[in-house]
Amino acid sequence: MEDKLLTLYHDTGIYQLEFGQFVMICIGLLLVYLAIKKGFEPLLLLPIGIGAVLVNIPGAGFMAAPVYDAQGHMTTPGGLQYYIYHGGIETGLFPLIIFMGVGAMTDFGPMLANPKTLLLGAAAQFGIFATVIGAVLLGTSGLMDFSLADAAAIGIIGGADGPTAIFVASRLAPELLGAIAVAAYSYMALVPLIQPPIMRALTSKEERSIKMEQLRPVSKKEKIIFPIVVTLLVAMFLPSAAPLLGMFCFGNLMRECGVVERLSDTAQNALINIVTIFLGLGVGSKLSSEAFLNIETLGILSLGLIAFSIGTASGVLMAKLMNKMSSHPINPLIGAAGVSAVPMAARVANKVGLEANKHNFLLMHAMGPNVAGVIGSAVAAGVMLSYVGS
Amino acid sequence: MEDKLLTLYHDTGIYQLEFGQFVMICIGLLLVYLAIKKGFEPLLLLPIGIGAVLVNIPGAGFMAAPVYDAQGHMTTPGGLQYYIYHGGIETGLFPLIIFMGVGAMTDFGPMLANPKTLLLGAAAQFGIFATVIGAVLLGTSGLMDFSLADAAAIGIIGGADGPTAIFVASRLAPELLGAIAVAAYSYMALVPLIQPPIMRALTSKEERSIKMEQLRPVSKKEKIIFPIVVTLLVAMFLPSAAPLLGMFCFGNLMRECGVVERLSDTAQNALINIVTIFLGLGVGSKLSSEAFLNIETLGILSLGLIAFSIGTASGVLMAKLMNKMSSHPINPLIGAAGVSAVPMAARVANKVGLEANKHNFLLMHAMGPNVAGVIGSAVAAGVMLSYVGS
Amino acid sequence: MEDKLLTLYHDTGIYQLEFGQFVMICIGLLLVYLAIKKGFEPLLLLPIGIGAVLVNIPGAGFMAAPVYDAQGHMTTPGGLQYYIYHGGIETGLFPLIIFMGVGAMTDFGPMLANPKTLLLGAAAQFGIFATVIGAVLLGTSGLMDFSLADAAAIGIIGGADGPTAIFVASRLAPELLGAIAVAAYSYMALVPLIQPPIMRALTSKEERSIKMEQLRPVSKKEKIIFPIVVTLLVAMFLPSAAPLLGMFCFGNLMRECGVVERLSDTAQNALINIVTIFLGLGVGSKLSSEAFLNIETLGILSLGLIAFSIGTASGVLMAKLMNKMSSHPINPLIGAAGVSAVPMAARVANKVGLEANKHNFLLMHAMGPNVAGVIGSAVAAGVMLSYVGS
């Protein structure tokens, strides 16, 4: 009896809790707080935060591997997050399904009306690669222990695209996945704070007031053919980006083709919601103290912020260049939307534009570079996967 | 030709059917009948009943294991229920997902308005532990072959909570899972028959007529913080209950936080419905004649009934005690709702209360102990899992 | 640097693409075109087409198997379609879940009002077995390399029922699955072109103008009991058809019983949509050039067309016979609906009937044989699985 009581006490969290776990539970709660109170990408950060809390409960076994006997029968079942992580994230299934759903939610119309904005989506990816160099420098300096694969995975934070970041990190640097996902979603939520100062610093008030021409209407047929064109170009030039962009375009085709509305509806709602819940819990499972509480995480968080800033700056600068070269006026602010972070970055461009000229609505024009940024960062991801191997 | 005809005949159910399978198919049909005609928890008992019918069709192979060759290629695929049972129930995934959905459907408001009702949710769990003793006595008497793990799994029927019962049984006594799940859901459906006589026997008409004070309004913030508090307490005191209560609180947090409505909606609808269908078929797969047609099942069914009765009685008695000790009046009937069986038990309390005083609406007051009972039985489940091991 | 550039070039599709892959991508695009532009069963042919495109992108690895190290840890994750195919199609799970959803969408009312139409659903399955003989003849002739299992799987195209065809093919001839599924769904879409000439050739204008008596109303109870009766008969006579018909009847029971509306709704919408997306991608994964670009595919496509034609003809002839023998008039056109292809074939019968007599609405009467055809082809599938083994 007394010994049972003792073992029950030894089973409690109070007895078992390590300091690192305590800190990680607090970090999980911080993410939950940011999600609920500050509205930081709550669809992801809430499940990630709870996932971080659960995985750090000592003795709860959320990441416990199942145990089988010699005949292959299960003797102890695994934990919930073990199955989620190994079934859906390590395999890449969840990010790809989410990307399909995002594709089904994306309207390429504004981009098709003005395809040149794709260049802005390309320029803003400079944040990704600049960050790779930053991570490599930290690695070679001996301060932090980053390999090239780690550096590439960290750089992708600059893509400002959650599923892409998770997909790349799960392949190139699984042990950094938690920190990378948290950084990516946090900074995506912080876009309204990070971007405006950079945008204002790099543009004059006249430039910010530039009115752009009304976008031409885009026909249904263009919208249907476009995802197929992207898929074929990816197949030709960059097969390593085909999982991401292929699923994205599949989702978009379901949306635009008009004959599979029930599938498109499910991809945009029930399916993406289910997978989002599990993706969040699975990403949270990588927020263990060993993987998160180290100097590398600080490096990742700093580099992520730098990546966003450089991406924003290079988007704006490219837009300034295009404005000089083009016969049609281009407001440099829409370049900042090229980092993706759909639709937050486009709204930020619209808002900063309204400050300069309260009759200048840039939202529609900024949606073009915004969705172009999604393609751009998926292409960058493909290059990295191909270059670094896996 | 003739030999083919013969083998075709040998493949028929008529040729292969054993008596036990015939009886189990009849039991499956009985469950379907109870679900449809009597409205016994149809969401679960209908799939369980059909699952029992399907698994007992001789030669249909619903529980057949897949066969692989030496290279690991599948030569014969497994049966549907094999994959469901081993993928979703043995691993504990399905009960946990359902518990998340139930959390997203639960309003803790009435309980937060009157937290003392948590005591009622505690008292009513006495049914669980009394039943454990009952099962142990049957085991020691030599009448039936129950180990301590079996006894614990049988006791949890008294928790009046389906997913908890399935989760515990799948870990402690998988071979009894079918009978335990059937008993748990059947008695939950029978709450309107089982509880009222006990409630009337233990209370006077005056007691049943006690009016309770209007509940105070509960702020949104309290509802948001509460699931986090529960999760942290579980993490501190009883990690073995963390899978159940962590997922339950996660679902409830999604409901209350107000920023992830689409996730909460999916957890309450598409996701829980999908998992309910498969959970039912999977539980039904354990209703094979070997596992069900024996003396132990009789013991389980009797003990389950006793568990419900003792739980109801102890809830009512605790409420009487609290009424005596408290300055605010407490109607003893709401104690019966502490067994969980949400929201059936609360409705029963309301109905019995209306019989005594037709202006006395107890529903709101009974919802507090009712949801407290869910927490109580999950805590009891955690203690059992920790005590008995797995 | 230059060597990296070279390897990046070697990774491109341009460098790696084989001619067979190019052809298969074109065939995938053709399916997408037929789905969108011609409305050929778009819910399936769109995902199948995209699946065919994706699986044939060289180096994209959509069908790559995961690689594990000696300790069982994953070193390289598998491709999306690998997991879908081996998890959902090879195991038979996806066709069975879809069949459950189709059951939940099916109204047996018109068939119950006139059960004799079940004979039409039987007669139209002659297309299946005649095609088996055709495939066997092609096999024995040495022209094509078909075993008995292959022949059976090809024959099932004549069942005009997608999930049944996929289920049978995945068990009897997985390497032919792609061609069989494409043939089945394409011809189902072509029913309005294939059937009318045959129907007109075999009937006189008077026969096509026959008015049928109003169907009797069918009570709710009959609709509830019917799926149970079918399940029990299958259990008695043909357990090998129990997976298909058991799930179909389970879905139908959820629909009709009226007490599990939320499960029925999910089975008909979110769940079937999710599984349809993945089923399509998984079937598309079998459209590789090795499996598709050979003489056998031509045989399959021709035999499938023959199967549909023979099935239509035998349905019409049986209806003519029944019209002669029965006291109640039977329009021979409704016999053509016995091939299944719900609800397309019933609409075709209605349309051809309206040509002959513009006040003669046969739709309701054709729905009986139409759903009977679903049962008929599932029974035929069961016989094949039992006869050929697996």
Next chain:
Amino acid sequence: MITINEDTQDTYVKGTDAMNGLLENGLGLMILGMGFVFLFLVVLIYATGFMSTFIHRFFPDLPDKLESPAIKQSNSRQVASSHSTMDSKVVVAITAAIHQHRNK
């Protein structure tokens, strides 16, 4: 499951025997198969008829009024299903709205 005759298994031998075996098996499958399909559906006709008679005699019921199920069915394939719940909610909301509107 029926075990396959040895000769069908080595179809690669392609001897005349194997061919004949394959053809014979195919014919057997056709005859048994069609026979079984008819047998099963005839049994089902009788079972259904018996079921309906039984229900009408012993559990008579008001039939669903105004039933034209085939048309309903062919629609329900297209449209999402949660129809009735939807409509009832809509009706509740409308009733409320109209009352408000009236009382203005």
Next chain:
Amino acid sequence: MITINEDTQDTYVKGTDAMNGLLENGLGLMILGMGFVFLFLVVLIYATGFMSTFIHRFFPDLPDKLESPAIKQSNSRQVASSHSTMDSKVVVAITAAIHQHRNK
């Protein structure tokens, strides 16, 4: 996890010792279990009370007006949930419809 006493593991021996061990274990489970359930829920009562006081004192808030949550809850179990979104859409549509209707 607590390791099981050796005697409970061989319940098949069914010696008197084993039986007594099983019974003893069962009683232990009952006492520890009920004790723990009460302990946990009492702690939860205090934690909840503390939480509510804390929130009311430091983060006072307009409470949800007209709250009768239990009734809402018991309904929400039955009905599909996307209630509020639904209703807002419905209300928008109704407002539009009524305006149209008025302006006829």
Next chain:
Amino acid sequence: MITINEDTQDTYVKGTDAMNGLLENGLGLMILGMGFVFLFLVVLIYATGFMSTFIHRFFPDLPDKLESPAIKQSNSRQVASSHSTMDSKVVVAITAAIHQHRNK
């Protein structure tokens, strides 16, 4: 997949060679990466432009009238999508309700 240079693989050696190899690889990744991203998107610009011209010339079409897609899109991210079906049902229900109400 490109095989990693041997020196990047043993980053644990941390010799100057390895560091230089890592930095070189990083620079290579940056140049190739940005180059490829631009190349791909420029190709995509031309492909898209060609596609649009081709469609407008050979398959002219009434464009979607009144298109302001970005705004629609930014909403559709927030709101559940089954919008149009919903609204049409709502409108049907409202029409019915208003007729009833009128005829009272």
